[in-house]
Amino acid sequence: MTERGAPSLIDVAREAGVSTATAGRALGGYGKVSQRSRDRVADAAARLGYRTNGLARSMITGSTQTLGVLVSDVSNPFFATALRGITDVTQPAGFEVLLSNTGGDVDAERRAMAVMSEKRVDGVIVAPALPSEGAHLARAIDVGVPVVLLDRLASGVPNADSVTIDNEHAVAEAVGHLVELGHRRIGVITEAGGDLAHLRKGNRKRGLLPSAVRLRGYFSALADAGITADETLVGAARYDRESAYDAATGLLDLAEPPTALLCTDNVLASGAYRAAQDRGLRMPRELSLIGFDDEPWTTLVRPGLTVVEQPTYDLGVRAGKQLLDRIDGGPGRARHAQLQAKLVARDSTASPR
Amino acid sequence: MTERGAPSLIDVAREAGVSTATAGRALGGYGKVSQRSRDRVADAAARLGYRTNGLARSMITGSTQTLGVLVSDVSNPFFATALRGITDVTQPAGFEVLLSNTGGDVDAERRAMAVMSEKRVDGVIVAPALPSEGAHLARAIDVGVPVVLLDRLASGVPNADSVTIDNEHAVAEAVGHLVELGHRRIGVITEAGGDLAHLRKGNRKRGLLPSAVRLRGYFSALADAGITADETLVGAARYDRESAYDAATGLLDLAEPPTALLCTDNVLASGAYRAAQDRGLRMPRELSLIGFDDEPWTTLVRPGLTVVEQPTYDLGVRAGKQLLDRIDGGPGRARHAQLQAKLVARDSTASPR
Numbered sequence: 001m002t003e004r005g006a007p008s009l010i011d012v013a014r015e016a017g018v019s020t021a022t023a024g025r026a027l028g029g030y031g032k033v034s035q036r037s038r039d040r041v042a043d044a045a046a047r048l049g050y051r052t053n054g055l056a057r058s059m060i061t062g063s064t065q066t067l068g069v070l071v072s073d074v075s076n077p078f079f080a081t082a083l084r085g086i087t088d089v090t091q092p093a094g095f096e097v098l099l100s101n102t103g104g105d106v107d108a109e110r111r112a113m114a115v116m117s118e119k120r121v122d123g124v125i126v127a128p129a130l131p132s133e134g135a136h137l138a139r140a141i142d143v144g145v146p147v148v149l150l151d152r153l154a155s156g157v158p159n160a161d162s163v164t165i166d167n168e169h170a171v172a173e174a175v176g177h178l179v180e181l182g183h184r185r186i187g188v189i190t191e192a193g194g195d196l197a198h199l200r201k202g203n204r205k206r207g208l209l210p211s212a213v214r215l216r217g218y219f220s221a222l223a224d225a226g227i228t229a230d231e232t233l234v235g236a237a238r239y240d241r242e243s244a245y246d247a248a249t250g251l252l253d254l255a256e257p258p259t260a261l262l263c264t265d266n267v268l269a270s271g272a273y274r275a276a277q278d279r280g281l282r283m284p285r286e287l288s289l290i291g292f293d294d295e296p297w298t299t300l301v302r303p304g305l306t307v308v309e310q311p312t313y314d315l316g317v318r319a320g321k322q323l324l325d326r327i328d329g330g331p332g333r334a335r336h337a338q339l340q341a342k343l344v345a346r347d348s349t350a351s352p353r
Numbered sequence: 354m355t356e357r358g359a360p361s362l363i364d365v366a367r368e369a370g371v372s373t374a375t376a377g378r379a380l381g382g383y384g385k386v387s388q389r390s391r392d393r394v395a396d397a398a399a400r401l402g403y404r405t406n407g408l409a410r411s412m413i414t415g416s417t418q419t420l421g422v423l424v425s426d427v428s429n430p431f432f433a434t435a436l437r438g439i440t441d442v443t444q445p446a447g448f449e450v451l452l453s454n455t456g457g458d459v460d461a462e463r464r465a466m467a468v469m470s471e472k473r474v475d476g477v478i479v480a481p482a483l484p485s486e487g488a489h490l491a492r493a494i495d496v497g498v499p500v501v502l503l504d505r506l507a508s509g510v511p512n513a514d515s516v517t518i519d520n521e522h523a524v525a526e527a528v529g530h531l532v533e534l535g536h537r538r539i540g541v542i543t544e545a546g547g548d549l550a551h552l553r554k555g556n557r558k559r560g561l562l563p564s565a566v567r568l569r570g571y572f573s574a575l576a577d578a579g580i581t582a583d584e585t586l587v588g589a590a591r592y593d594r595e596s597a598y599d600a601a602t603g604l605l606d607l608a609e610p611p612t613a614l615l616c617t618d619n620v621l622a623s624g625a626y627r628a629a630q631d632r633g634l635r636m637p638r639e640l641s642l643i644g645f646d647d648e649p650w651t652t653l654v655r656p657g658l659t660v661v662e663q664p665t666y667d668l669g670v671r672a673g674k675q676l677l678d679r680i681d682g683g684p685g686r687a688r689h690a691q692l693q694a695k696l697v698a699r700d701s702t703a704s705p706r
Contacts (some may be wrong), residue, residue, distance in 0.1 A: 054471040054472045054473060064472075066451070066472070073437065074427070074433055074436055074437055074440070075430075075433045075434045075436070075437035075666075076433075077428075077430060077433070080427055080428045080429075080430070080433035081428045083427055083428070083452075084426065084427055084428035084454065087427070087452065087453075087454050088454070091453065091454065096451050096452070096453060096468060096469075096472065097451070097452045097453075098419070098449050098450070098451055098452075099436075099440065099449070099450045099451075099452045100440075100444065100449060100450075101437065101440050101441070101444065115449060116449075118407040119407045119417075119419070119449065120407060241649070267649075270649050270650075270653060273653055274652070274653060277653075277655075295650075296594070296620075296623050296650060297623075297648070297649060297650025297653055297654070299627070300623060300626055300627060300630075300650055300653075300654050301650070301653050301654055301655075302630075302654075302655065313428075
């Protein structure tokens with residue numbers, strides 16, 4: 001016996017009384033083998049505790065039954081939940097997930113794609129780090145690795161399927177809710193502050209990240225409501241609570257502060273909520289606040305936070321299904337699914353006093 | 354050329370002007386090849402856009418540079434954060450993570466271990482679904498796959514390394530804090546209600562899950578403080594907020610309710626917090642509350658929640674390092690690392706009125 005006493009294919013063939021070639025075909029699930037031989041080999045393998053060599057089988061079948069998933073940070077609840085959605089549909093279909101954290105860095109993403117490709121994954125789901133850089137994703141598709149874009153699009157990857165949230169509509173719902181309550185000075189806390197100039201020029205390529213789409217949606221929604229946008233009400237923040245705290249404080253310090261704040265994700269919302277608390281502002285009478293993502297804390301705080309709830313788990317489920325379809329040789333043309341978010345009104349929003 | 358126009362090893366060898374065997378050794382990084390041939394092959398591979406076949410290389414080297422990680426639910430922030438710790442040390446070392454959600458089901462875990470084994474992972478990190486069932490983990494070790502247990506031990510796996518939290522000590526800190534403030538009627542919200550009878554009998558095998566260890570720690574800490582435990586103050590809950598809400602409500606409904614509640618994890622704490630809020634109890638004067646895990650919401654609620662903060666990220670980092678050590682042929686005997694949690698006192702705990 002080989003490999004630390006583990007039984008080999010030869011041992012199984014001998015035990016089953018068939019040729020090694022027949023045992024190999026029976027265990028690998030390829031080629032022609034009689035039912036009788038198949039049963040004898042399966043019994044022999046079970047008796048000996050034979051472990052199928054997935055590598056050898058993959059070399060023959062061309063499939064590793066493995067999918068790559070590339071996200072910036074799996075400890076971010078958004079990606080953790082989407083990943084759960086992905087594995088909930090792909091594991092039962094017999095696929096395991098090879099996970100890579102890119103840290104939102106496009107070079108790390110390129111390296112990870114190369115590794116995935118070398119490991120011969122059957123397909124990849126990726127939340128592109130930099131939507132303007134899609135060449136490495138297009139290359140993967142060219143060599144036969146299907147790619148599904150998750151949560152964001154990328155330019156230069158026309159053949160990739162995508163599953164995203166309808167972010168423009170999501171923000172329109174939130175702004176519409178505030179306008180209906182009578183707000184006119186509506187501020188926004190955003191990660192896409194750096195894209196302001198690009199958005200003004202209508203540069204779509206820079207506007208593919210959810211944060212940029214949401215900022216664009218904020219301006220469109222104000223325009224639709226007949227409100228002239230005031231760029232001093234745009235609070236630019238990095239993706240952390242402290243930075244959002246500072247951005248919110250900056251807006252609330254204005255001579256004419258906003259009466260409502262829209263925070264374009266959950267981390268930013270927690271920073272802004274804290275800023276309003278520390279200032280002693282009574283929400284919602286003195287400030288209305290809306291966040292993104294419905295996390296457990298939004299119902300524990302007083303007042304409860306009005307949020308735009310994203311279908312994060314479904315986003316992962318849908319991406320997983322599209323990739324499985326594509327691996328099965330699914331439709332020729334790329335498909336782009338957009339899921340709808342919904343507004344959940346709680347006590348942090350009301351008419352301005 | 355083979356595979357949808359992708360260049361083959363033969364193409365690279367021809368381009369480099371060397372034999373196929375030499376090209377294979379140079380690209381696979383094994384065997385003896387002159388520096389000159391190695392460079393020629395590398396250049397030819399780059400010119401042709403040759404993609405190394407990781408499967409073929411793995412068959413030869415015996416290493417897939419892949420690790421298996423098995424947890425109950427990656428969308429649980431605890432496991433998502435630990436997973437990030439694992440990948441932060443293993444990715445830079447050239448290992449990718451193959452992820453499996455077991456849903457806390459031991460049969461799913463057995464199947465996942467079989468898949469991992471078939472895919473020839475170089476090692477596995479697992480948070481065992483059922484600590485009393487470790488035979489399949491022991492079998493993996495027997496055939497040469499190192500196993501590191503994460504967050505919980507399992508019986509019958511004497512050769513597995515482990516990285517856990519010192520849960521008994523963590524709970525002792527929390528109970529000690531309450532006792533120091535003057536509490537004597539201290540309730541606990543626990544998932545391990547079903548283990549009460551086993552704990553009474555000193556059955557260690559049933560007591561390996563963190564929830565059971567924490568419940569054991571609660572009883573020891575009370576005994577150390579000279580307080581007679583009152584089992585009516587043990588609120589048994591399932592692992593969800595609603596169930597914890599009901600358990601907390603049950604304790605607060607007692608003729609002689611507890612003056613303080615210890616919740617043995619973050620989900621249970623959020624349910625109990627809500628129950629106290631809905632009852633209109635003023636924390637901390639009318640009820641002191643302690644949770645586990647320091648999540649963002651614990652500082653947004655009023656009063657802020659006193660918690661036992663687990664070093665979750667470090668737990669993952671440590672498990673990743675131990676597995677890498679083990680793959681490198683590390684120390685012969687199994688190593689058991691215990692990390693310390695720490696108490697973070699906030700405004701939800703004070704002396705009883």
